[in-house]
Amino acid sequence: MYGPQSGGLRTTVDRLAREYVVRGHQVMVLTPSDGDADLSVNDLRKITLKSPLIPRSGGYRIILRLGKVRQLLREYKPDVIEVSDRTTLVILAPWARRRGIKVVLFAHERLTGVLLSFIPKQLPARHLVNWLVAKWNQRCANNMDRIIATTNFAAEEFSGFSNVTLVPLGVDHETFYPGPIENRVESACGKRYLLACTRLSPEKDPHFLLEVARQLCQVDLQLSLVVIGSGPLLESLQETIRTERLDISLQGFIDDKTQVAQYMRDAEIFLAVGPLETFGLAALESLACGTPVICRDSAAIAEIVDNHSGLALARDARSWVSAIEEILGADRPQMSLACQERAARFTWSTTAETLLDQYQELMSEDEVLEAGVFR
Numbered sequence: 001m002y003g004p005q006s007g008g009l010r011t012t013v014d015r016l017a018r019e020y021v022v023r024g025h026q027v028m029v030l031t032p033s034d035g036d037a038d039l040s041v042n043d044l045r046k047i048t049l050k051s052p053l054i055p056r057s058g059g060y061r062i063i064l065r066l067g068k069v070r071q072l073l074r075e076y077k078p079d080v081i082e083v084s085d086r087t088t089l090v091i092l093a094p095w096a097r098r099r100g101i102k103v104v105l106f107a108h109e110r111l112t113g114v115l116l117s118f119i120p121k122q123l124p125a126r127h128l129v130n131w132l133v134a135k136w137n138q139r140c141a142n143n144m145d146r147i148i149a150t151t152n153f154a155a156e157e158f159s160g161f162s163n164v165t166l167v168p169l170g171v172d173h174e175t176f177y178p179g180p181i182e183n184r185v186e187s188a189c190g191k192r193y194l195l196a197c198t199r200l201s202p203e204k205d206p207h208f209l210l211e212v213a214r215q216l217c218q219v220d221l222q223l224s225l226v227v228i229g230s231g232p233l234l235e236s237l238q239e240t241i242r243t244e245r246l247d248i249s250l251q252g253f254i255d256d257k258t259q260v261a262q263y264m265r266d267a268e269i270f271l272a273v274g275p276l277e278t279f280g281l282a283a284l285e286s287l288a289c290g291t292p293v294i295c296r297d298s299a300a301i302a303e304i305v306d307n308h309s310g311l312a313l314a315r316d317a318r319s320w321v322s323a324i325e326e327i328l329g330a331d332r333p334q335m336s337l338a339c340q341e342r343a344a345r346f347t348w349s350t351t352a353e354t355l356l357d358q359y360q361e362l363m364s365e366d367e368v369l370e371a372g373v374f375r
Contacts, residue, residue, distance in 0.1 A: 002031055002060075007229070008197060008281035012169055013084055017044055018350030024025055030069065032061035047072065063088055070095065070230050074313050080359045081147075084108055086140065094141040102362045104146040107154045109278055133157075145362050148355070154278035154299035167355055168281050170348035171288045178290030178340055179265040193224040193249075194324065195267035195291070197260065197282040198245075200231030204274045210237070211317040212271065213246045219321055221328075223247075225271075228254050248296060262290040269327055272301050275315065280304070288343035290336035294323050304346075308338035 002010040015276045017027045024042045032051030039046045049068060063069065063085070069092060073081070073230040081096055083089050084106045141147060141161040149155035150169050154163040158164045194212075198204045207226070213225050225246075242250045254260050264270065270286035272295035277283075280301030283293045293302040293310035302312035311323045325337070 007197065008169075008279065009084065011281060012106075015170070015172070015348050016041060016082075016352055018353070019348055023352065023356060025356075028072075028078070030063075030072065030366055032063045033294070034061070063159075066092060073101070078102065079363055081219070082172050083144075083246065086136075090143065091139050093140075097143070097145070102145045102359065103143070104359070104362075105140055105144045107147055107149045107158065107278060109112050109276065120122055125318060136171070146358060148358075150279040151300035151303050153303065165358060167351060167358070168346055169281055169284070170258070170346045170351045171289055171343050172283075172348065173309070173344070174197040176261045176285040176288040176290075176343075177265065181264075181266075191224055192222065192268055193226045193265055193266075194269050194271055195226050195286070196271045196273060197228045197264075197286075198272075198274055199229050200227075200233040201236060202233065203276055204231070205315075206231075206233055206237060206273065208243075208273045208315060208317070209248065209271065210240055210246065210322050212273075214244070215317040215321045216324075217247070219325070221321070221324065223324070224249060226251060226263065226267070228252070228260060261289060267291050269294055269310075269324055271320070272296065272299065275299055277301055284343055284346060290339050292327050292335050292339055294320060294327070304342060305340075306342065308335065309342045 002013065013029060017029050020027045028045040028047060030047045033048035035048065035050050037046075037048045048188075049065055051065070052061050054060045066088065069089070073092075073096065076122050080102045080105055081092075083093065086107075086109070087302045090105065093105075100228070114370075137157055141158055141163065144163065146168050147155075147156065147158050147161065147164045149164055150167060152166065155164050155166060184342075184362065196209055198206055199208075199260070200206045206229075209225060209227060216223055216225070224371050225248045227248060228251045228311045234250070234252075238250060240246070241250070251263075256264075268291075269290050270283055270293045272280055272283040272293055274280070275296045275297075275298045277299040280295065280299060283295060283301045284304060286293055287305070287309055289303055293301065293305050295310065295312050296303055297312040297314055305312055305324055310327070313319050313323060
């Protein structure tokens, strides 16, 4: 389940597909879209299914044509299915396993947190959501051969199940790399700025960026805030920024990874405000560019950022601005090097090879000799 303006999920699915093909596997990627399409390039086949929009999601679509999905699977005869959609597609797991197909689930989000972000805190329905998600996760775990979690934070929702495996994601180090520190001021924006790359939707808590911007005005740090991303909250955020005259520049969704990387290199600090990120790929990409990160201590990126490459903090704008001042006063070359060293531990080749080893282990249980991967 990803759309044209998806971030980390789309990056992960597409990059792993390419890594699998390079290693000799045939791969099919199936995603929802506004129309049907079937494109093959060598051993990579990309299929989109016409699917309805999810209301108030900012463009996300959901696959409901499960009969068509089953038809495609029967024709393709995959050895392994990676499921990156915890709504409709997980229902296919029992069907696939009865046919000898191994099925793994990628835990790309904390489902409880995502759903609760759309429900007012005072409503008793929150308790019902917790109960329903627990039951759904139990069903998912029981029906899957394996659950892939990218961090301990992502795995917590499946605690107690023995088929959970941690596999960190990677970084495209050819695109995301550091630049000359002295050239940061000569940026695309023409001034010093902080950067955030986030979907503008409730579960990402982009309103916290407004709080940080207000606090920045009080301490007069002369820093602009640049935000890359789009979503259902775009118009309301624009209205607040205009009304309060906040120094925030909303760049919208940028599909060009090279351009995003340049924004990261030029930024003083990357702000990862999302409280529910199960990995935080954009923050890791920023570290690879040599730019320190301030993140929420409740999110998974806190497992990666250390005191040498940034800070993990609670949701408090004053604390974040104090941390910004602290990082600005630090030895930038030394901190930039520490950021790069943290990011260097994560590569897509390692992620792909680890996953393929997992799948080979699963298939060896049934003595499957020929390996292909369906995504």
